Amino acid sequence: MPIALIIHGGAWNIPDEQVDAHVAGCRAALAQGWGVLAAGGSAIDACEAAVRLLEDDPTFDAGTGSVLTSAGVVELDAAIMDGSTLHYGAVANVRCLRNPITLARHVLVGPATFLAGEGAEQFAAAQGLPLCANSDLIVPRERLLWEHWKASQATPEGESHHKSEAQAVGGHDTVGAIALDQTGRLAVANSTGGTPFKHPGRIGDTPLIGCGLYADGRVGGAVCTGWGEAITRVALARRAVELLERGLPPQSAAEIAIRTLGRAVPGGNGGCIILNPQGRIGLAWNTRRMAYAYQSERTEAVWGC
Ligand code: ASP
Numbered sequence: 001m002p003i004a005l006i007i008h009g010g011a012w013n014i015p016d017e018q019v020d021a022h023v024a025g026c027r028a029a030l031a032q033g034w035g036v037l038a039a040g041g042s043a044i045d046a047c048e049a050a051v052r053l054l055e056d057d058p059t060f061d062a063g064t065g066s067v068l069t070s071a072g073v074v075e076l077d078a079a080i081m082d083g084s085t086l087h088y089g090a091v092a093n094v095r096c097l098r099n100p101i102t103l104a105r106h107v108l109v110g111p112a113t114f115l116a117g118e119g120a121e122q123f124a125a126a127q128g129l130p131l132c133a134n135s136d137l138i139v140p141r142e143r144l145l146w147e148h149w150k151a152s153q154a155t156p157e158g159e160s161h162h163k164s165e166a167q168a169v170g171g172h173d174t175v176g177a178i179a180l181d182q183t184g185r186l187a188v189a190n191s192t193g194g195t196p197f198k199h200p201g202r203i204g205d206t207p208l209i210g211c212g213l214y215a216d217g218r219v220g221g222a223v224c225t226g227w228g229e230a231i232t233r234v235a236l237a238r239r240a241v242e243l244l245e246r247g248l249p250p251q252s253a254a255e256i257a258i259r260t261l262g263r264a265v266p267g268g269n270g271g272c273i274i275l276n277p278q279g280r281i282g283l284a285w286n287t288r289r290m291a292y293a294y295q296s297e298r299t300e301a302v303w304g305c
Contacts (some may be wrong), residue, residue: 001184002297003037004279005030007050009060009291009305010173011225019305021059021292022173030293031055031256034301035181039205043187044082046179051078051101051189054175058139061173063098065139066193068146069198074137076100076192079207080108083215084184090207092116096131097124101191102286104207112228114207126170137193139189172196173291174206176213176223178275180296186277188213188221188237204228210238220244220277223255228271234264240272250274250282258284 007235009026033050037043055063066074078100089108093116094100106127107115115123125131172191181187190213192206205211205228212228214237215221222240224231231237236257243253254274261268271285271292279296293303 001183001264001292002180003181003182004275004277004281004294004295005033005037005050006178006275006281006283006297007033007054007292008176008225008271009054009138010175010275011285011287011290012172013287014289014291018059019289021291022222022305025054025057025289026293027301028057029175029177030295030301030303033177034295037179037181039080040182043181043252044080044187046181047177047187047189048082048101048105050177050179051175051191052099055099055111055191056102059173060175061193062175062191063100064137065142066137067196067198068138068142069202070197072146073134073200074193076191076193077203077207078104078189079209079213080104080189081187081209081213081215082108083186083188083217083221086216087240088209090114090115090209091120092203092207093201094120095134096121096184097129098137101189103129104189109250138230141142142301145196172226174225176225176273176290178221178223178273180275180277180279184217186215186217186221186275188215188223190223205231205236208232210235212237214238214241216241217277220250220275222274224270224272224273225290226261230265230268231270232266234261234268236261236272237274240274244274244276248282250276252282254282254284258286262286
């Protein structure tokens with residue numbers, strides 16, 4: 001089977017001076033995940049490895065470097081789904097973990113499928129995952145942006161995503177990956193700190209199955225990024241996979257899904273990456289930029305922002 005991997009590093013008005021860092025991060029994650037797949041590793045392992053690297057890169061709004069809530073702390077959401085079994089693991093409102101994607105991976109094994117807040121952290125500790133202080137996840141750039149939002153008395157949640165898209169203030173560099181391994185298994189993963197100045201406890205699309213991500217090994221997988229409230233309203237990832245079910249090629253499915261997002265929700269903005277079991281890739285966004293990188297046995301590595 002042809003191996004393939006696609007990474008996204010967020011869709012928004014990424015400022016010119018941040019483009020190189022976004023591309024470098026996506027390329028590094030691609031190399032990391034590709035190494036796993038090329039060595040015969042599973043799609044789930046490749047997704048986890050790629051997303052972990054992005055969570056550790058402070059450029060992105062995931063793990064270290066995430067945006068802050070209106071209360072000035074980091075709250076992380078992540079999910080991973082195995083398209084060959086339809087099993088998934090999701091976590092939300094996690095405050096004390098550098099790599100929530102690894103916690104989601106542990107949740108995937110069961111017995112629960114989605115854990116949030118304190119219970120998720122208790123589960124992490126019971127699984128032997130290293131916990132950290134919330135302040136360990138906060139970088140000076142995000143503390144400064146939080147002060148900006150606080151001074152402007154911004155409205156939290158989606159509103160802030162919307163405003164920052166126009167003003168290029170604050171990041172939405174959620175990260176995600178889709179992998180296809182040598183045995184034909186397909187997996188998807190997504191991880192985020194959410195939207196800048198979000199209400200404490202707010203959960204966007206990223207960890208919600210069918211919204212921020214979905215994988216069905218028979219037809220393909222989709223991972224989304226952007227304004228979470230809008231993406232959730234249209235269940236964008238499931239919608240994109242449904243387009244694959246109807247026989248559309250991945251690129252057309254990605255374009256139609258993003259067009260639907262923009263039409264269905266006023267100001268609905270974001271991006272979507274897709275991979276099918278034949279290793280074909282699709283990607284589309286209606287924001288100014290989306291950071292991405294991909295590679296398959298059909299193409300050399302490609303990246304952009
Ligand atoms: N979709 C994420 C959220 O709303 C943000 C992003 O993709 O950048 O939480």
